[in-house]
Amino acid sequence: MKIVIAGAGAMGSRFGLMLHQAGNDVVLIDTWREHVEAIKKNGLRANYNGKEIAEPIPIFYPKELSDSHKQVDLIVMFTKAMQLKPMLQSIKPLIGPRTMVLCLLNGLGHDDTLQNYVPKKNILLGITMWTAGLEGPGKAKLFGDGEVELQNIDPSGEENARRIVDVLKKAGLNGTYSGNVMYSVWRKACVNGTLNGTCTLLDANISEFGATTVAVPILKSIISEFAAVAEKESVILDQEEILQHVIETFDPNGIGKHYPSMHQDLIKNNRLTEIDYINGAVARKGKKYDVPTPYCAFLTELVHAKEQILKAR
Structure with a gap:
């Protein structure tokens, strides 16, 4: 599956890394210059449960998006809440008619913002209990266990939501389908x-x-x-x-x-x-x-x- 992680901070790095290791075609997007340049140079480095690793995952600034990145299957939103609207505006070229968008941001009211950019049937809301931190630009600290709970906000989106749950499960992210997200x-x-x-x-x-x-x-x-x-x-x-x-x-x-x-x-x-x-x-x-x-x-x-x-x- 072609997946974009929009917001490659601590949690975005965790999800990007685990989805990449599971064989998905993952692209990271972020605006923090030092972080982006460090990953471009050295790959995404991580202290992963005490083991030092590095994975060559592509990362771009939103302004670098090109035609080759259109029509992705899934976008996972991991920006800060105040950055959600500008990020969605920047990545509009990636959002095709079948692109699912999973919002895992902290806070309330994000579904209203998403509906201005994404068809309601393609919007998934969720929460994650995974933890993550950054030791510095391009270097994540990943430890412990967690899970992801998600649900479609439109009844017609359930089939695709369950498909995304399976993708998360295969990546070890412990996806579950929610009946009351x-x-x-x-x-x-x-x-x-x-x-x-x-x-x-x-x-x-x-x-x-x-x-x-x-x-x-x-x-x-x-x-x-x-x-x-x-x-x-x-x-x-x-x-x-x-x-x-x-x-x-x-x-x-x-x-x-x-x-x-x-x-x-x-x-x-x-x-x-x-x-x-x-x-x-x-x-x-x-x-x-x-x-x-x-x-x-x-x-x-x-x-x-x-x-x-x-x-x-």
Whole structure:
């Protein structure tokens, strides 16, 4: 299958590498100059569960797209949330009438953006519980296990969605077909909403934050705001289950020593964050539905203040 990974950061590198190793024709697209040039020169390098590897996977800037890359079978979107629209605009030549587009971005509301560029029957929404990091331009750190859950947003797209699930399974990415992906999207957004901003502001990994006496009360408050807003969109979140799920991530023998992606963006790489598409999205929706979201609103403002202090870009 001809696959494009649009956004070849940490998670895009993981998916690109595993799909490439499974025999697919994979092309990476990214805009980070140092990263792109490093992969062009040395291949995609990775610490893959403790083993150093390098794979010669083609990578391009969006402006380098040519006729030879038209009519791809699958595009996996792994940009930052604020980069989704400009990336879709840039890769329009790749989106043919049969091109499936799988969006695995953090946050909420991406299906509305996708429908401006992709036929609804070809749109897949999903979440992934894989983890990944970047040790530097062109060098990924990949560890642990995970899975991908996805679903078509239009009933006519189920056959193709299940076909993509099989491709992910064959690549070892543990694809599963979801019967209610919007619940899963909200659930994951809730997990990100409790950990990303807090760990970023505290400059802490998940385990360090979880060891504080205030962690669980903060989790409960944020989760309750997500649940109240989600209910207005006919998604009923199991708050106790989500709370216990987040608490489980505190385990240092699991992913507790992991720094969330927002921390990697702002603290490590001085890049703007996705806070407006996670807690910020809940705060905006809260205003729309007249639902109070003080924790999400304040957390969003604090992260923006941190971005300005660090002069992130």
